[in-house]
Amino acid sequence: MELRARGWWLLCAAAALAACARGDPATKSRSCGEVRQIYGAKGFSLSDVPQAEISGEHLRICPQGYTCCTSEMEENLANRSRAELEAALLDSGRALQTTLATQLRGFDDHFQRLLNDSERALQEAFPGVFGELYTQNARAFRDLYAELRLYYRGASLHLEESLAEFWARLLERLFRQLHPQLLLPDDYLDCLGKQAEALRPFGEAPRELRLRAARAFVAARSFVQGLGVAGDVVRKVAQVPLGLECSRAVMKLVYCAHCLGVPGARPCPDYCRNVLKGCLANQADLDAEWRNLLDSMVLITDKFWGPAGAESIMGSVHLWLAEAISALQDNRDTLTAKVIQGCGNPKVNPQGSGPEERWRRGKLALPEKPPTGALEKLVSEAKAQLRDAQDFWISLPGTLCSEKLATSTASDDRCWNGMAKGRYLPEVMGDGLANQINNPEVEVDITKPDMTIRQQIMQLKIMTNRLRSAYNGNDVDFQDASDDGSGSGSGDGCPDDICGRRVGKKNSSSRTTLTHALPGLSEQEGQKTSAAGCPQPCPSLLLLPALTLLLSAARPRWR
Numbered sequence: 208m209e210l211r212a213r214g215w216w217l218l219c220a221a222a223a224l225a226a227c228a229r230g231d232p233a234t235k236s237r238s239c240g241e242v243r244q245i246y247g248a249k250g251f252s253l254s255d256v257p258q259a260e261i262s263g264e265h266l267r268i269c270p271q272g273y274t275c276c277t278s279e280m281e282e283n284l285a286n287r288s289r290a291e292l293e294a295a296l297l298d299s300g301r302a303l304q305t306t307l308a309t310q311l312r313g314f315d316d317h318f319q320r321l322l323n324d325s326e327r328a329l330q331e332a333f334p335g336v337f338g339e340l341y342t343q344n345a346r347a348f349r350d351l352y353a354e355l356r357l358y359y360r361g362a363s364l365h366l367e368e369s370l371a372e373f374w375a376r377l378l379e380r381l382f383r384q385l386h387p388q389l390l391l392p393d394d395y396l397d398c399l400g401k402q403a404e405a406l407r408p409f410g411e412a413p414r415e416l417r418l419r420a421a422r423a424f425v426a427a428r429s430f431v432q433g434l435g436v437a438g439d440v441v442r443k444v445a446q447v448p449l450g451l452e453c454s455r456a457v458m459k460l461v462y463c464a465h466c467l468g469v470p471g472a473r474p475c476p477d478y479c480r481n482v483l484k485g486c487l488a489n490q491a492d493l494d495a496e497w498r499n500l501l502d503s504m505v506l507i508t509d510k511f512w513g514p515a516g517a518e519s520i521m522g523s524v525h526l527w528l529a530e531a532i533s534a535l536q537d538n539r540d541t542l543t544a545k546v547i548q549g550c551g552n553p554k555v556n557p558q559g560s561g562p563e564e565r566w567r568r569g570k571l572a573l574p575e576k577p578p579t580g581a582l583e584k585l586v587s588e589a590k591a592q593l594r595d596a597q598d599f600w601i602s603l604p605g606t607l608c609s610e611k612l613a614t615s616t617a618s619d620d621r622c623w624n625g626m627a628k629g630r631y632l633p634e635v636m637g638d639g640l641a642n643q644i645n646n647p648e649v650e651v652d653i654t655k656p657d658m659t660i661r662q663q664i665m666q667l668k669i670m671t672n673r674l675r676s677a678y679n680g681n682d683v684d685f686q687d688a689s690d691d692g693s694g695s696g697s698g699d700g701c702p703d704d705i706c707g708r709r710v711g712k713k714n715s716s717s718r719t720t721l722t723h724a725l726p727g728l729s730e731q732e733g734q735k736t737s738a739a740g741c742p743q744p745c746p747s748l749l750l751l752p753a754l755t756l757l758l759s760a761a762r763p764r765w766r
Contacts, residue, residue, distance in 0.1 A: 239275035241470045245462075246280060249287055255280050260468060268455050269463035270626050276466035284466075285458035289449055292457050292486070295611040299603065300445030303596060307438035310589050311431060317582055318359065318427045321522035326352045329525035337532055344380050347373070348528065355420075355524070359428045366421050366682070374413045374531075375400050381532070382408075382546075385539055390554040398550035408542050410534030416520075416527040422680040423520035426510035429677035433504045436670040440497075440663045441599075444490055447659050453486035456649045461612065464623040475622035475631035478648070479612055483604035484636045485649025489657040491638040493600045496667035501593045503674035508586045510678065518582050601638045 243256045255277055263274035266281055276284070329348060333341040341348070351373050358366050379396045391399075407414075449457070460482045464472050484491070511517045535542070547553070624631040625648065633647045643651035676682070 242275035242465050242468075245465055245470065246284075249284070251280070251283055255283075263467075266466070268458050269466045272467055274466045275468060276462075281458070281466065284462040285454055288458045288461045289454040291461070292607070292611075293449060295607055296487075296603075297445050299606065300441045303441050303599060304438050306592055306596070307434050307441070310585075310592065311434040311438070313585050314427075314431050314434065314589070317585060318431070318517065318521060319356070321518070322352060322355060322359070322524070325522055325524045329528065332525075333529070336529070340381060340384060340532060340536075343384060344377065347377055347380065352524070355424070359424055361428065361432065366424060367417050370413070370417050370420065374409060375403060378403055378408055378535075381535060382542075385535075386543065386553075388556055390556045395550055395553055399546055402546065402549050406542060406545055408535050408538065409531035410538070412527045412531035412534060416524070416531075419515045419520045420524070421682070422510065422515060423517040425677045425680070425682045426507055427517040427521065429674050430504055430507050433500060433507075433670055433674055436666060437497075437500060437504075440493070440666060444493065444660055444663055447489070447657060449486055452650045453482075456482045456485060459625055460623075460648075463625070464628075467627075469623065469628050472621065472623040472628040474608070474612060475624050476608060477633070477635050478622070478624050478631040479608035480604050480635050481633065481646060481648045483607055484638065485643050485646040485651050487600075487603055488638075488640040488643045488651055488653075489660045490603060491601050492640055492656070493660065493664055493667070494598070494638065496664050496671065497600055498597050499671045500667050500674070501597050503671050503678070505590050505593055507674050507678050508590065511582060511586060 238259060239257055243253055246256050247253050257275060257277065260273040260275055261277075263269065263271040263276075265278045266274060266276065267278070268281055268285060269276065326349075330345075333348075351370075354362075354364065354369050354373075355366075358364055358369070378399065382396070382399060383391050460474050460479060464470060464474075513519065620630045621628060622631065636642050636646050640651065640653050640656055643649065644653055
C-alpha cells in the first residue's frame with residue numbers, strides 16, 4: 208500500500224513539474240489577486256505577496272510548481288493553519304466540556320438539595336417531637352449531615368464507620384439524658400458501647416441506614432465524579448499541541464491550493480480524513496476507555512431508583528434518625544435492665560432528678576415526599592448526551608473536516624488532493640496510533656505515544672473502575688481497608704472534634720484530604736488547589752479541607 212501511495216504522488220508531482228517545464232503561458236501568467244485577498248484577510252502584510260506567480264523551487268511544504276507564495280508566506284500560512292486547527296479542537300472540546308459541566312451542576316444541585324431538604328425537615332420537626340433529646344444533641348445531627356456532605360463531595364472518609372461512630376456517641380448522650388438520676392462515667396459508657404451491637408438500642412434503623420446509605424451515596428458521588436473526570440480529560444487533551452509533521456500536512460491541506468493558484472478547490476474528503484487521522488492518532492486511542500467510562504456512568508444511574516436508591520435514601524435520612532430515636536424511647540426500660548445486667552449497677556447521682564416522661568414527646572410522622580421527576584429528567588437527558596458523546600474521539604477527524612475545513616461534498620476530480628485538483632486515490636487509514644504506520648499524508652512515529660494522552664487514558668480507567676465498584680455497592684477507596692483493629696479503612700474524613708470522640712485512635716490530620724473532590728479532580732491532581740479549568744463549583748470544594756480544620760479548632764468535643 209505504501210509503495211502504491213508513493214507511486215501515485217510521484218505521478219502527480221511529475222505532472223506538475225512537466226507543466227512548469229512546458230512554460231504553459233496560462234500557468235505562468237496567472238495573477239495572485241485571490242491569494243492576496245486571502246493572505247490579507249488573515250492579517251498578514253500584502254507586501255509579501257508577489258503580483259504574479261513565481262517559480263516555486265523555494266517551497267518546503269507545498270508542491271514546487273509555479274506559485275503565489277513566497278517562503279515567508281508559506282511559513283506564515285503554515286503557522287496559521289496549525290493555530291486554526293488547534294482552535295477548532297479547543298472549540299470542539301469546549302462544547303463537550305460545557306455539556307458535561309451542565310450535567311454535573313444539575314446532578315450535584317439535585318443531590319445536595321435532597322440532603323438539605325432532609326436536614327431542614329429534621330430541624331423543623333425534631334424539637335417539637337423529641338424535645339431535649341434533640342435540642343441538647345442538635346450539633347451531633349448537624350455534624351452527621353456535614354460528614355454526609357463531605358463524603359459525597361469526595362472527602363477521604365469511611366461512611367459506614369462514620370455512621371457507626373455517630374450512633375455510638377448518640378447512644379452515650381441519650382442514655383445519660385434518659386437516666387439523669389445515675390452517675391455514668393466514661394468507663395461505664397464504654398461498656399455500654401461494647402454491648403450496643405447486641406442490644407440494638409435503636410432498633411433496625413442504624414443497620415438499614417448503613418447498608419442503604421453506603422450504596423446510595425457511593426453511587427451518587429461516583430456518577431458526579433465521572434462527569435467531572437470526563438470533562439477534565441476533554442479539557443487536557445484539547446490542549447495537547449500538534450506536532451511538526453501534522454502542521455506541515457495541515458498547511459498542505461488548507462492553503463497549498465491557494466499558493467498553487469487553485470483556491471476554489473476544496474480538500475477531498477478522504478484526503479482531509481487521512482491528514483486529521485494522522486494528526487489526531489493519539490486522541491483516537493482514548494476511544495476504548497472513553498466508551499467504557501460513559502457506559503459505566505449510564506449503567507450506574509440504575510442505582511438512583513427504588514427504596515434503596517440515591518433519590519430515596521439521600522432525601523430521607525431524617526426519617527431513619529426519627530425511627531431510631533423512637534425505638535430507643537420505646538425500649539428504654541428493657542435496654543436499661545440489660546445494660547445493668549452486663550455492666551453492673553451504676554451509682555446514684557445525688558444531684559440528679561428521677562427519670563421524667565418529658566423526654567417522650569411522641570413519634571415523628573413525616574410522610575416521604577414523592578419524587579418530583581427532576582432526577583428522571585436529568586438522567587434521561589444525561590443518558591442521551593453520554594451516548595451521543597461515545598464516539599467523540601474517533602469522529603473528530605470527520606467532524607472537523609466537514610464543519611471546520613469545508614471539504615468537498617464528494618470525492619471527485621474537482622477537489623484538492625494535495626498536489627493538484629483531481630481525484631484522491633489512497634485509502635483512508637484506520638483510527639488510532641497503530642493504524643498510521645502507512646499514512647500517506649502525515650509521518651507518524653507510532654513508537655512514541657503522547658504521554659499526556661496516555662495519562663488521561665489511565666485516568667479514564669481508574670474512574671471506570673470506581674464506577675463499576677460503586678455499581679456493586681463498594682467504595683473503591685475503602686474496599687481494601689487494613690484490619691488494624693480500628694476499622695478505620697484506608698482513610699478518614701474529618702477531625703475528631705467535628706465527628707465526635709472516636710472509638711479508636713485516629714490520625715486526624717489524614718481526615719482533611721479530598722481524594723476525589725467534585726467536580727472531577729483526578730488522582731493525579733486531587734490535592735491541587737488550582738481551580739483553573741474546573742467547572743463550578745470547583746473553588747468552593749477546594750476550600751473544604753481548610754474549612755474542616757477551622758471548624759475542628761472552633762468546636763468543643765460533644766460527648
